[in-house]
Amino acid sequence: MKKLFLLALTIITTNTFSQRPQGKAKExxxxxxxxxxxxxxxxxxxxxxxxxxxxxxxxxxxxxxxxxxxxxxxxxxxxxxxxxxxxxxxxxxxxxxxxxxxxxxxxxxxxIAAAELEGVEVVGEKTTVEVRLDKRIYNIGKDITTSGATISDALNNVPSVDVDVEGAISLRGNENVRILINGKPSALAGFGSTDALQQLPADAIEKVEVITSPSARYDAEGTAGILNIVLKREKTLGLNGSVNTYIGYPANSGLTANINMRTDKFNIFNTTGVRYRDSPGSAYFDNTYSSGSYDRIIEDRIYNRLDKSLNTNLGIQYFINDQSSITASAFYRLSKDEDLTENTNERYNLNQLADNTFREESEVEDDNDYQVALNYENNLDDDGQKLTVDFQYSKSDETKPSIIEERQTLPSDQLIALENIYENEVENEYLIQADYVLPMGESQFEIGYRGNLEENITDYRLDSLDQSTGLFNTNKDLTNKFTYDENVHALYSQYGNKFGNFSFLLGLRLENTQLKGQLESEYDASELEEDLGVAVDANFDKNYLGLFPTVNLIYELDEEGMQSISLGYNRRINRPRGFYINPFPSRSSRTNIFQGNPDLNPAFSNTFDLGYLKRWDKLTLTSSIYYQRETDSFERVQQSTGQTTTDGIDIIRTLPINLSTENRYGAEAGILYNPAKWLRLNSSVNVFKFDKEGVYDGVDYGADNTSWFGRFSSKVSLPKKIEWQTNAFYRGPSQNSQTESDGLFRIDLAFSKDIMKDNGTVSLNVSDLLNSFKRESYTETDFFTSRSEFQWRKRSFRLSFVYRFNQPKERNGNGRGGNDDGGDEDMEG
CATH class of the missing domain: 2.60.40.10 (Immunoglobulins)
Structure with missing residues (x-):
């Protein structure tokens, strides 16, 4: 494969250099x-x-x-x-x-060749879409429904993107999406988790790039594609910025300040925010069992989640000369979550109530994230040659102590179990990359290197109370320290050109992935070997070398750029995260455990995407159809462990495996319609189907599923500078091999008014107006069934105030006028 890559690179380089002028004529x-x-x-x-x-x-x-x-x-x-x-x-x-x-x-x-955009007087309030060779860029405008909200809330208003009731982000219905901040993996987005996006302010976003056919300069991770969140930074000379403060119910308050100071030699920028948020939720489960001491258990859960956080991002850009600059930035996030989950159980035998129990889990989560970054840019000559070098170090230190107490309340009051859990997760990540761009007449050649080194250390201990002695004993089988390393080195090259109305971008990326695991525990891995039917080594060192080609084509059907067709192909990889690899069983309750699989291998996908763009006087249509085939795709299967708790309940294990080959088909369309200056409409729909094949442990997990989701947004300009915005979202029913889920619907409502000579804006938001965003599911296996309802966060109200100084209103809408450090295409290696 190395020889193939070098051969392809040589051919591309030779062809492109041959197009350069060999000598400069006198004239x-x-x-x-x-x-x-x-x-x-x-x-x-x-x-x-x-x-x-x-x-x-x-x-x-x-x-x-x-x-x-x-x-x-x-x-x-x-x-x-x-x-x-x-x-x-x-x-x-x-x-x-x-x-x-x-x-x-x-x-x-x-x-932009869209007549309807010219009719909107305040450019910062527009919602626009730009189609590039390898991405769609959504400048989501002044979305007043996300004033005082989080980045996760804002993403739920972007076409093709879906954020479920637990905050999990999917692209075109596929959750294996890569989240980047300013073109790079970042502590701002979290390491393999979207929790951080539920804490950072939405008004820090300039634009969102939806990259369903990533070019070779991007990491090949993420079979669904990439979401690149570009943060704001002004380029206006002088001191400018904005302050956003808000208060809401249930308890929700915060303050975010964006400050920017620019001179001829320096640009200093800072975003700082504090947040206090209470997020009550609930869940209901009706479980039936084919074995064990009970044949039916009904659970009622109440979630009380309190989040207190501080985040700040400070950077300075120094312009060495007209050709080069260096940017240094530092990010810090301090978060403390206090979660209390109360679980009431009713246990039945033959439809007769046998007993009641009450379980209480109290967890405190202290999270410290750090990140420092350096960026150097040099425009090497007037011909457009450019060199960019980056270094970034990120660290996350998360401590999660919790206490779990479970008591029987009927027929008598007695203690069933008391457990203390200590979990500490430390993640370190180093990023080094260099990019070189060489224009060659009508074409452009680009080459680069990127190294991404990650270390994840999980330290877990479980102590259980021995009621006979009154002492806590450490559970040796469930106590461990697991170190997981993922090291990726990549070389890429791409070449782009345009002939008349036809443009293309061809790329090839070579990636070497090293996955290493080291387990320190008394846990007997032979149990997992018996479950999987294969030999498993918890201390492993695996290497994968792969080529990832990309092809992106666009043909303009008219001279004005009002209509175009695009075609994209790319090969991607889904690497298992440390949580999926760790063979040590961790548990969300006494009756449910999750066990990682060190024998899990990466999954690979090939994706084709055919798009069509059409602009009329007052309407813009974007559409595409796509097909993806993924091999060795991950599936989480639930099994009976054959073990029971001390009070006779079956213990169920969830295990990730390389189960199936999955085919995914889909079509999507989006419309931006501005029929009048006072009315702006935005809607999109995505229909997709997947079918998967796979058999594990004698059980056929094959499944077919067709689902869809759509959103609609209207924005009305009322007299007295009042804006009224309504967002509606619906996700259709879906299913996998074991679970069927009903459809989800929500409506968000917002009003805003400009005051203080348009330097200030007051907004009132209602999130989930009908309190309907609840997931209802049915799960069936050969040993139990479960009907459930889950609501992550109840209906909420929020009142916010934004004040801008030395900053025109349109710049607050979507950060017009600049990118954050390394936030544009040159940082996407």
Whole structure:
């Protein structure tokens, strides 16, 4: 595979270098300039300069822009019809036709080719979609339903994205999605978890990039694709910023401040927020058993979750000269969760109540996250060559002590079990990457390296009370320390070009993955070997070498960029996280344990995506159909352990395995419609189907499922500068091999009014207006059934106030005017 990669790289490099001018004729001149998105102020990569000879119109030359939107093209001096083009944008025609000496045409600002956007007077309130060769970019505008909300809440308003009742994020119905912050894995997003996104403020987001066909510069992790969250940072000179404070019910309050100070040599930026949030929830389970001391158990659970957090991100960018800069940033998050779960059980035999129990679990979760990052950029010459080097270190230290007490309350009051659990999880991650971009006439070549080194240490101890002695004894079988390392080294190369209305981006990525595990425990791994039917080594060291090609094509069906077709293909990988690998059984209750599988291997997928974009005067349509085939996909299966608790209840184990081959088909469409200045409508729908095949331990886990989800948003501008926004979301019924889930529906409502000469905005939000966002499921196996209802968070109300200083209102809407450190395409290695 190494030889194949080197051969492919050599062929690409040889072909692209052969297109470069071999010698500079005496009459040759250079035409240079920069292309910028007029709305956002961001550079447009792969914009095309077209030069058509006036004397011989059949002769067409030109070039494309680099990551910074710059082009530098060498052509013979003469008379040309010159224009600048970019997919989905209005063509800009240069007034100059005579080029007899080298010319810098300066900065050219392109406008999106959507007439309806021109009719909206305040640009910061627009919702727009930009289609690139490898992504869709949603500038989600001034979404007042997320004022004072979290990043997780804001993602639930992005087309193709779904956030379930527990905060799990999926893309097109697939939860194996890679979350990036400013193009990189980050402590801001959490390590393999989305918990941090439920604590960070939504108003820190500039835009969200939905990348369903990632180019080679991205990590190959995530079979569903990538969500890249780009955070705000102003480029306006001087001191500017905003302050957002809010209060809500159930108890929810916080304060977030965004401050930016820019001079000719420095840019200093900071976002700091504090939060206090109570999130009550509930669950109901009706379980039946084919064996054990009870044939039916009904559980009522009440969740009381209190989150107190502080987060701050501070950075400084120093402009060394006009060509280079260095940026240093540091992030810190301190979080303390206090969770109390109360579980009332009614236990039956032959429809007769046998006894009642009450279980109380108290958990305190202290979480400290740190991250430091350095970024160096150097524009090596005026031709557009660029070198970018990055280093990032992240650390998360999470301590979770908990106490579990379970008592019998009927027919008598007595203690059943008392347990103390101590769990500490420490994660360290190093990221090193370098990218080099080389424009070559009309094309562009890019090459890069990225190393991502992760270490996860989980220390778990369970102490149980021995009622006969009154002493706590450590459970040796359930106490362990597991160290899991995931080291990924990657080289990538990609080449892009445009011929008339046709653009393409081809890439190849070589990744080497090392997965290492070390278990320190008295647990007998032979039990797991017996369950899996294969030899299992909890102390393992595995290596995988793979090639991941990507192909992205776009063809514009008209000259104005109002209609286009895109085609994408990519190969991706799903690496098991440490939680899935750790063979040590951990448990959410005395009757349910989760056990990782060190024999779990990565899953691989191949995905094809065909898209269509059409813009009318007041309407924009985006649509696509897609197909994905994943091999060795993960499945969590539930089994009876053959063991019972001291009071005779079967203990059930959940085990992840490489079970099946999965085929996934889908279609999606999104509409942005602005029929009038006072009304803006946004809707999307995604329909998908998957079928999987797999047999494990004599049980057929094959399943077919067709489901869909859709969302609708309307925003009405009322008199007196009042805005009214309504968001509705519905997810259809779904099923897997063991569980069927009913549909989910929710409505969010918000009103806002501008005050203080438009420097301030007051908003009132209602989340889940009908209190209907509840998951109802039915699970059936050969040894038990379960009907359940689960509500993660009840209906909530929130009143917020935003004040902006030295910052026009439109810049607060979606962070127009800049990217965060390393937040654009040049950071996505």
């Amino acid at each position: 040759s001149i250079k035409i240079s300039g920069t292309v910028i998105d007029k709305e956002t102020g961001t550079p447009l990569e792969y914009a095309t300069l077209v030069l058509q000879s006036i004397q011989d119109p059949s002769k067409i030359s030109g070039g494309i822009t680099d990551i910074d939107g710059k082009f530098n093209v060498e052509v013979p001096g003469g008379q040309y019809n010159a224009s600048i083009e970019y997919i989905g944008y209005k063509t800009y025609k240069l007034p100059q036709t005579s080029f007899d000496r080298s010319t810098d045409i300066g900065t050219v600002y392109l406008e």
